[in-house]
Amino acid sequence: MGLEDKRVHKGVEKGAPFEITVDGKKIIAYQGETVGAALMAAGQRTLRYTDKKKRPRGLYCGIGLCQECRMVINGVANTQACQTLATPGCRVETQKSEKKRGIEN
Amino acid sequence: MKEAELAIIGGGPGGIVAAIEAAKAGVMVTLLDENPRPGGQIYRQFEKGFKVTDPEVLGGDYEKGLDLLNQFSSLGDKIKYMNNATVWGIFDNNTLAFARNGFSSSLSYGKLLVANGAYDRPVPFPGWTLPGVLTAGGAQKLVKTERILPGKKILIAGTGPLQLVLAHQILAAGGKIEAILEAGNLNKNWFQGLRGIWGNWDYLKEGWKYLRSIQKSGVPLLHNHIILEARGDGQVEEAVFAKVDENWRPKPGTERTVKVDTICSGYGLVPSTELTMLAECEHKYDNLLGGYIPVRNENMETTVPGIYAVGDGAGVAGSKVAIEQGRIAGTAIACSLERISKAFADKSIKHARKRLNRYNRLRKVLDQISMPRAGLYELARDDTVICRCEEITLKEIKTAMADSTTQVKDLKRKTRVGMGPCEGRMCGPALIEILRNHSNTSPEGHGYLNPRPPIKPIALGVLAAGQQKLEI
Numbered sequence: 001m002g003l004e005d006k007r008v009h010k011g012v013e014k015g016a017p018f019e020i021t022v023d024g025k026k027i028i029a030y031q032g033e034t035v036g037a038a039l040m041a042a043g044q045r046t047l048r049y050t051d052k053k054k055r056p057r058g059l060y061c062g063i064g065l066c067q068e069c070r071m072v073i074n075g076v077a078n079t080q081a082c083q084t085l086a087t088p089g090c091r092v093e094t095q096k097s098e099k100k101r102g103i104e105n
Numbered sequence: 106m107k108e109a110e111l112a113i114i115g116g117g118p119g120g121i122v123a124a125i126e127a128a129k130a131g132v133m134v135t136l137l138d139e140n141p142r143p144g145g146q147i148y149r150q151f152e153k154g155f156k157v158t159d160p161e162v163l164g165g166d167y168e169k170g171l172d173l174l175n176q177f178s179s180l181g182d183k184i185k186y187m188n189n190a191t192v193w194g195i196f197d198n199n200t201l202a203f204a205r206n207g208f209s210s211s212l213s214y215g216k217l218l219v220a221n222g223a224y225d226r227p228v229p230f231p232g233w234t235l236p237g238v239l240t241a242g243g244a245q246k247l248v249k250t251e252r253i254l255p256g257k258k259i260l261i262a263g264t265g266p267l268q269l270v271l272a273h274q275i276l277a278a279g280g281k282i283e284a285i286l287e288a289g290n291l292n293k294n295w296f297q298g299l300r301g302i303w304g305n306w307d308y309l310k311e312g313w314k315y316l317r318s319i320q321k322s323g324v325p326l327l328h329n330h331i332i333l334e335a336r337g338d339g340q341v342e343e344a345v346f347a348k349v350d351e352n353w354r355p356k357p358g359t360e361r362t363v364k365v366d367t368i369c370s371g372y373g374l375v376p377s378t379e380l381t382m383l384a385e386c387e388h389k390y391d392n393l394l395g396g397y398i399p400v401r402n403e404n405m406e407t408t409v410p411g412i413y414a415v416g417d418g419a420g421v422a423g424s425k426v427a428i429e430q431g432r433i434a435g436t437a438i439a440c441s442l443e444r445i446s447k448a449f450a451d452k453s454i455k456h457a458r459k460r461l462n463r464y465n466r467l468r469k470v471l472d473q474i475s476m477p478r479a480g481l482y483e484l485a486r487d488d489t490v491i492c493r494c495e496e497i498t499l500k501e502i503k504t505a506m507a508d509s510t511t512q513v514k515d516l517k518r519k520t521r522v523g524m525g526p527c528e529g530r531m532c533g534p535a536l537i538e539i540l541r542n543h544s545n546t547s548p549e550g551h552g553y554l555n556p557r558p559p560i561k562p563i564a565l566g567v568l569a570a571g572q573q574k575l576e577i
Binding site for chain 1: 139146151152153155157159160161162224225227234236237240243244247248254255256257279339340341493494495496525526527531
């Protein structure tokens with residue numbers, strides 16, 4: 001899946017593109033996009049694994065309620081990807097287990 | 106002296122219009138909005154960095170919204186707008202608590218208006234926790250305000266007009282939809298509902314526009330069809346759906362499979378009632394309006410004097426209804442604070458009440474089509490997760506029910522359902538229906554998950570950071 005495939009350019013011009021790091025790999029995000037949306041555009045669906053059964057979870061409610069999109073963003077675990085704006089150079093990690101809880105940096 | 110003469114929670118259409126009406130009459134308003142900018146979900150504005158080059162793609166709601174938002178900001182001397190403010194508790198002595206920019210603060214108020222909105226009804230079915238299954242509202246936010254399609258091959262599955270709006274927006278953005286499943290039947294009920302529809306021409310015009318765009322695209326809109334299962338290895342790869350009877354129970358032998366990477370689940374909305382429940386307002390169950398809703402008088406005042414509720418959070422009925430309710434509540438509050446006379450208030454909300462009646466007639470027709478039927482909450486299998494946070498399956502819930510558990514709060518105690526970070530928002534509506542199906546009783550007899558402060562996860566550090574001096 002190409003990086004730009006799911007972005008809609010019709011009618012709305014986005015701000016400047018920049019790179020963010022997701023699990024060590026670089027992806028493109030645009031100013032004004034949330035981390036969750038940039039990952040969606042890049043085709044990464046899994047944002048965390050559950051604590052008990054280690055099952056993958058992705059964006060579900062998309063409006064900050066369901067807590068399924070909790071990731072480790074700039075070292076802070078349990079950060080909602082759907083509510084956090086991407087910023088140049090921000091570091092995002094798939095949240096793997098309880099060990100990742102709490103503030104790490 | 107209270108810090109806010111009128112505190113309003115929620116910056117969607119209902120909250121904004123109530124603020125405008127009260128402020129115009131001279132009431133000093135503080136509006137706490139969880140979002141960075143006013144507008145709520147429906148008039149959600151773009152983030153900084155996005156520039157609109159063709160207003161046509163934004164739809165009519167956006168322009169209507171801009172008009173209201175302009176009025177709202179022109180009353181800046183009377184309305185204190187606080188963005189990024191998450192209200193997490195309501196306490197005795199007319200005090201509420203909210204988190205904002207890393208601090209927690211309290212605010213005392215004279216009158217309180219809750220306009221907290223609604224969220225997509227979560228419906229558990231096998232595979233609903235797979236990445237790639239998202240709510241119609243979540244998908245709509247992605248397409249409308251982030252300008253990103255949720256997938257490359259999309260199935261829309263649910264009921265009611267909101268999913269037609271989503272389909273229209275995805276198509277207009279150049280996305281590919283495999284099919285739209287409507288559990289009810291939009292065609293069949295039109296004629297019976299003619300009395301309700303009469304006079305609601307703008308609603309109809311809008312509905313017609315969406316139906317036309319779907320028809321022109323060639324995407325099949327299948328009435329009386331429901332999604333049974335999402336399948337895939339680590340993410341959605343295919344969906345199984347079937348024809349249903351009038352109770353939304355699948356007809357054997359009608360199952361079909363479709364290859365998709367995304368499923369948008371849109372079974373209408375449920376009201377966000379955590380705050381009115383915390384404030385101990387009386388609630389009643391209303392199937393047509395989305396579930397438990399606060400009991401209110403004709404001025405939108407709840408059973409707790411001085412606390413008002415408007416919009417979808419007090420019964421799902423859409424933005425037009427929220428606007429009229431906001432007008433009524435804002436005016437009634439100004440009247441109770443003796444800024445305007447009773448005669449003046451009555452006169453100025455006479456038309457709002459008339460419009461409200463007209464909208465409600467249409468809502469009833471649409472709600473009859475989309476009201477969840479028994480079959481909807483029978484889709485989950487024993488191994489289907491019902492509580493997404495705590496990973497509690499239907500089997501664990503059944504075990505608890507076999508032990509004569511009839512109350513939602515007892516299910517919570519026995520199984521940990523509703524104890525995770527979503528605080529029961531995702532499993533709560535399903536638990537009521539599962540208990541109701543199990544015991545064949547009315548939903549009201551099973552109670553609900555009592556919200557506890559903080560009603561949203563707030564980092565301990567934020568609570569510990571203590572009071573930030575309010576500049577009011």
